[in-house]
Amino acid sequence: MTERTFTPALGRFAPTRFYDPVVATVARERVWRRLVVARVAPRPGELVVDVGCGTGSLALLLHAAQPQARVIGVDPDDQVLARARRKADDAGAAPQWRVGMGDTLPALLEAGSVDAVVSTLVLHQCPMEMKRAILASMATVLRPGGRLVIADYGLQRTRLMRLAFRVVQFADGTQDTQPNADGVLPSLMSEAGFQDVREAEVVPTATGSISLYTARRE
Numbered sequence: 001m002t003e004r005t006f007t008p009a010l011g012r013f014a015p016t017r018f019y020d021p022v023v024a025t026v027a028r029e030r031v032w033r034r035l036v037v038a039r040v041a042p043r044p045g046e047l048v049v050d051v052g053c054g055t056g057s058l059a060l061l062l063h064a065a066q067p068q069a070r071v072i073g074v075d076p077d078d079q080v081l082a083r084a085r086r087k088a089d090d091a092g093a094a095p096q097w098r099v100g101m102g103d104t105l106p107a108l109l110e111a112g113s114v115d116a117v118v119s120t121l122v123l124h125q126c127p128m129e130m131k132r133a134i135l136a137s138m139a140t141v142l143r144p145g146g147r148l149v150i151a152d153y154g155l156q157r158t159r160l161m162r163l164a165f166r167v168v169q170f171a172d173g174t175q176d177t178q179p180n181a182d183g184v185l186p187s188l189m190s191e192a193g194f195q196d197v198r199e200a201e202v203v204p205t206a207t208g209s210i211s212l213y214t215a216r217r218e
Helices: 016-026 029-040 057-065 078-091 102-108 128-141 159-164 166-172 174-181 185-191
Strands: 047-051 070-075 096-099 114-120 142-153 194-205 208-217
Touching: 029 057, 029 114, 029 142, 029 194, 029 208, 047 057, 047 102, 047 128, 057 070, 057 078, 057 114, 070 078, 070 102, 078 096, 102 128, 114 128, 128 142, 128 174, 128 185, 142 174, 142 185, 159 166, 159 208, 166 174, 185 194, 185 208
Parallel strands: 047 070, 047 114, 070 096, 114 142
Antiparallel strands: 142 208, 194 208
């Protein structure tokens, strides 16, 4: 998959410039982003990579949580990375930003060099083969014992959450999003070689429930 074929941050729902206010309003961003940071728990000297970092909100939170960790945000969209850079400059923060797709991490980072990988609201937008390729790419760059934390739309357990999730499916398409709603991510993480895969949190939102998945590289 090339950089020209990624799904924009808000799919066909709205232009990228509206991403931050939309996610903050309807997807309870502050709640699950802080849960992600707590699960990652970055340590001094660690390398933490945010795959599909978007406008940089999570990367900035990770940097704030541990300024002595090295944080790199990766995204294929120049527009959102430009916003991420501006936000980092305004905050006086120092994450690094790299243009790239989630399945090309080994071309951007040394294999086995990363202590923790995070990704939020990315995999639900991807075709099944790309979901698998991104997870395999994450496993390659993580060191043995390295941590993986994913926050994304997972199993939609109730009728209300399935109904709410239709908004996401309108924006990003049913074919790519339905496997997430059916609960496919834990099995894909295990297939990619991750151990101790578990759904650590479930956060209901106006657009469906967002699951927080944790795992480690063997």
